[in-house]
Amino acid sequence: MSDASTQPATDQLPAYRVERSSVHGNGVFAQRDIAPGEPVVEYAGREITWDEAQVRAEIQGGPHNHTFFFSLSNGNVIDGGDHGNEARYINHSCEPNCEAIEEEDGRIFIYALHDIKQDEELSYSYPLIYEGRHTPAIKRAFACRCGAEKCTGTMLAPKPRKRSKPKAKPASLAELVPPPAAVQIPQPAVAG
Numbered sequence: 801m802s803d804a805s806t807q808p809a810t811d812q813l814p815a816y817r818v819e820r821s822s823v824h825g826n827g828v829f830a831q832r833d834i835a836p837g838e839p840v841v842e843y844a845g846r847e848i849t850w851d852e853a854q855v856r857a858e859i860q861g862g863p864h865n866h867t868f869f870f871s872l873s874n875g876n877v878i879d880g881g882d883h884g885n886e887a888r889y890i891n892h893s894c895e896p897n898c899e900a901i902e903e904e905d906g907r908i909f910i911y912a913l914h915d916i917k918q919d920e921e922l923s924y925s926y927p928l929i930y931e932g933r934h935t936p937a938i939k940r941a942f943a944c945r946c947g948a949e950k951c952t953g954t955m956l957a958p959k960p961r962k963r964s965k966p967k968a969k970p971a972s973l974a975e976l977v978p979p980p981a982a983v984q985i986p987q988p989a990v991a992g
């Protein structure tokens with residue numbers, strides 16, 4: 801009958817909650833202090849193929865509406881909008897306090913990068929790869945308001961320079977997807 805769950809120990813609280821964010825739409829906030837390296841939440845969602853992701857993006861009406869996609873190292877995509885959880889509301893920051901890491905089994909977890917105080921908004925860095933033209937409308941849609949001192953002002957990964965580091969293979973992504981988790985941070989995709 802009664803078990804440990806009747807005791808509201810602080811560290812049994814969920815580490816996070818969702819509420820309106822001053823950065824963008826909903827945000828995810830620390831419900832309690834979080835230690836560095838602590839796994840905060842899984843980035844849940846259905847794993848779909850890249851082709852399927854393209855189809856879904858089109859149905860939803862373009863890049864503005866599918867920032868819930870998270871690309872995996874196996875080429876598939878996790879669609880946080882399909883059987884996802886609160887993790888999809890974590891906002892981008894140019895100076896994040898969390899990072900997304902893809903585990904060996906292909907699941908993605910959000911880890912605290914450093915000490916996070918209760919009520920702090922959680923964030924991680926997900927420069928979005930968008931191969932289409934960075935039109936004013938696109939730039940507006942993905943403006944960054946994280947407020948960090950070093951805020952780049954945009955969530956879009958910069959258009960690649962010709963001579964980039966050879967290690968990241970240019971993904972031929974025609975759409976917009978956060979890069980795979982920390983296993984390998986890809987360079988911005990090379991357009992055309």
Ligand SMILES: [Zn+2]
Binds near residue numbers: 950951
């Ligand atoms: Zn920013």
